[in-house]
Amino acid sequence: MAEEEKTVEKTKQRADDNTVFIGSKPTMSYVLAVITQFSGNATEVNVKARGKSISKAVDVVEIVKNKFAKESKVKDIQIKTDRIKTNEGQEMNVSSINIVLAK
């Protein structure tokens, strides 16, 4: 139940501040997601990723910038460490990135 609420909150946040979370889908799915945000009202899109997906986040931003929205620019890049809980209940550190792409 708490889990469910968390998901709802996350989805809401996603819609609010134009964020694309990078996961296990193919790179081009996320490229499309960013372009879709730009086609709407968004002038800024946050591309966020954790752990191994960080490389894919950089790929997504580079592809959008060089191929699809050539007027867009990387405005800011932040990295930090998130403390997450595994399914086994253990806590572990995972690196995360937020790339702000603006047009």
Added chain:
Amino acid sequence: MAEEEKTVEKTKQRADDNTVFIGSKPTMSYVLAVITQFSGNATEVNVKARGKSISKAVDVVEIVKNKFAKESKVKDIQIKTDRIKTNEGQEMNVSSINIVLAK
């Protein structure tokens, strides 16, 4: 021979501008490399990576910053696309990152 010259040049550049290139070694090897640079004269270290190693570069910087050189700060992060030649002679794009860590 040309290959050899290139390697020499790369090593020289590495020494000159305090750069740590992230590759396939364990994360802690690169953490140690960054700390070693800081223990010398370096006040700034460039952590560079390409493709899948980008995630590891972020891990290295976060570990150095949070565990070993707590006075250090991320000064700048740049991402770009490099055009590289594969062994088969084909050209392909690969994303790269440069994280500037300063103390």
